Amino acid sequence: MTLLSVNLNKIAVLRNSRGGNEPDICQAAQTCIESGCGGITVHPRPDLRHVRPDDVRALAAMLRGRVEYNIEGNPFAGARGEYPGLITLAREVRPSQVTLVPDGDGQITSDHGFDLRHDIERLKPLVSELLELGCRVSLFVDAGTEAFELAAAIGVQRIEIYTGPYAQAFADGQPAAALAACAETARRAQQAGLAVNAGHDLSQANLGTFKAAIPGLAEVSIGHALIGEALYGGLATTVRNYVQILR
Structure with missing residues (x-):
């Protein structure tokens, strides 16, 4: 069955808007785990707009040996204040998976993937270090990306397809072209020996159609829609609904 990984960033956004510790991100994780x-x-x-390094460490302590732990981020963003850098955090907590994403401070959310031909040499030493830590490495890519053999050659094990355009096309009632692009991207990645993850704006409405095509x-990593629906x-209940769709 396709694994559901719940992104808890929006829980942290709500907490940070008021200060203090509520809602508690570890309690939210516990509820998600108990729900499947x-x-x-x-x-x-x-x-530090949402999840903070102390959250990353606290979750690592409670999740170890229970469910997979996936940390996403830009590996090229340097340390700043309390933020030690993605690779340093991975070195501290040894997550199951690290998903490398080329996002910057100016982006409200992740909105594009890596250009493998352009970025692969910069990624190579970072992927190597993460593999030495025992982390599975996934790269965030756009539908239509090619040259997956370059990623496989440096040890990358998975890709995560950016599904924002598919979700928008689905909402507009014309998902066929965007869905076909995702399916072809997944096929090419799998042909190169990579496993396929997906995420961004997936919801209860559009997830079943997407899964059937891949x-x-x-x-799948789902946060914004899932937390919104949970309101x-x-x-x-919302986590259980997603798990049922994936079954």
């Missing part, structure tokens, strides 16, 4: 998710995702950023889909249906 197979992983927890966080995406710490240098500006044979062998390994994992109406409850966190536990």
Whole structure:
């Protein structure tokens, strides 16, 4: 079955808007685990806009040996203040997976993937270090990306397809072209020996259609839509609904 990894960034956004410790990100993770998710995702950023390094460490302590832990981030963003850098955080907590994403401070959210032909040499030493730490490495890519053999050659094990354009096309009632692009990208990646993850704006409405089009889909990382839907249906119920769709 495709693994559901719940992104908890929006829990941290709500907490940070008021200060203090509520809602508690570890309690949210516990609820998600009890409701059947197979992983927890966080995406710490240098500006500390949501998940902070102390959250990354606290979650690592409670998740170890229970479910997969996926940390996303820009490996080229340097240390700043409390943020020690993505590779340093990975070295501290040894997550199951590190998803490398080329995002910057000016982006509200991740909105594009790596250009493999352009970025692969810069990524190579970082991927090597993460592999030595025992982390599985995934690269965030756009639908339509090619040259996956370059990623496989440096030890990358997975890609995560950026599904924002698919989600928008689905909302507009014309998902066929965007879905076909994702499916072809997944096929090319799998042909190169890479497993396929997906994420960004996936929801209860569009996830089933997406999964049906991607044979062998390994994992979906879902945060914004899931937490938004949980405001109406409850966190536990919403996670269970996603798990059922993936079954």
